[in-house]
Amino acid sequence: MHIVFFGDQHVESSGGAQVSMRLQRQFLERAGHTVTVVAPRMHGRDFGDPAYVETPSIPIQLDREYSMTWPGARTDAFVDRALAERPPVDVVHVQADFWGAFTGHRFARRHGLPVVHTMHNRVDVGIQAVTPLAPLVLAALVRWQRWMLPAGPSLGLRGATRTGTADAAEDPRDVAETGPGDAVRTHLGGGAEAASTRESAGWRFLAGIAAGSAAVTAPSAHFARRLEGHGVFRPVDVVWNGIDDAVLDAALATRGPRKDGVPRFVWVGRMSPEKRLLPFLEAVAESGMRAEVDIIGGGAERRAAERLVARRSPRADVRFLGRLAYRDTLARLGAADAVVQTSVGFETQGMTPFEAAALGTPAVVSDPDIAAELESGFWPVAEPLSTSALAQALRSAADDIDAGRAVAVNPEIAERFRQSSRTSAMLEIYTRVLSA
Secondary structure (H helix, E strand, O other): OEEEEEEEOOOOOHHHHHHHHHHHHHHHHHOEEEEEEEEEEEOOOOOOOOOOOOOOOOOOOOOOOOOOOOOHHHHHHHHHHHHOOOOOOOOEEEEEOOOOHHHHHHHHHHHHOOOOEOOOOHHHHHHHHHHHOOHHHHHHHHHHHHOOOOOOOHHHOOOOEEEOOOOOOOOOHHHHHHOOOHHHHHHOOOOOHHHHHHHHHHHHHHHHHHOOOOOOEEEOOHHHHHHHHOOOEOOOEEEEOOOHHHHHHHHHHOOOOOOOOOOEEEOOOOHHHOHHHHHHHHHHHHHOOOOOOEEEEOOOOOOHHHHHHHOOOOOOOOEEOOOHHHHHHHHHHHHHEEEEEEOOOOOOHHHHHHHHHHHHOOOOOOOOHHHHHOOOOOOEOOOOHHHHHHHHHHHHHHHHHOOOOOOOOOHHHHOOOHHHHHHHHHHHHHHHHHHH
């Protein structure tokens, strides 16, 4: 079959969704399918890949890595011309939240094609992380979505429904089954009323772009449950983002027995407030544990993090390794005694603890949703946003590792996390929507 991906950013740019889309394409093509990727042109780069349809764009960052394509009639015509020269399209797979989503759904409507829509992000949480004007921005996005995708006939799969409003509650789970992470979300958003207003607009926006989809997928069960509970779509299929089988096998092949020495922890992520690197470093200092702590990644908070370590002088040896190649990061995860996950309420999957678990490395987990998804193989943080509770969890992990009784990871994750199994699951969804 011919599957067309639509993304907000070029798949060769940085970002979890882009990495996932590149991997999906690779494994779909191995299975004999054709994949075309429609996304904004990345400025200053020419990839020469015939699978890419690069829409006219404007850069939205100084380094010109990320771009925006304005959706509408001109972009519609550009996409139609580009795809008219290719094999007939079977399925439109939208993996975007903004201009890519609008363009993809508009294309599907014009050509009467089924849409599978993968929700990679919590739009409200992401916008809140970058602007204090999140309610205004979300309100504007809802209006933009209604303009770009006015209500009309749906090509949705029989049995799949959308409530039409993010505030509807037709299923008892909409009220009762909010999930273990919901209790901490009001602390992230300035109080219950502000969080409720922001979340309502965010879910309403996601419901608008999901309208007309034949299927909606999410990269975790907890995110799927929330999408259903807030009336975005139901049922939502859970398809984890995966890891390249060959890369996983290579990393497993190099993993040896534990080396002697103090416990080794690793933290991986973008150094920004929602990832909670600074509270983690405070907890490392407060814990008083003897350990090695490797910090992998970069971002705006690096200098603040280095200053904090210099000021607190933790007993642990903290090393900032910067950004590493993916295979090098996996090697560090495989060699560590534990990975530390510190964001709360932000991740729709949270790849790092799953990557670590696939390699046999347990985790210290702050987000109760991620803990529930892992099922086992972690030390929980009793109070997710408490630095003292994180320090206690780190001490417990270090003591267990020192004593040779580290928790065992869930053995099923390594197989469930392979991209080959994820592609098989997505192909089942494609087949389902085509036969509906």
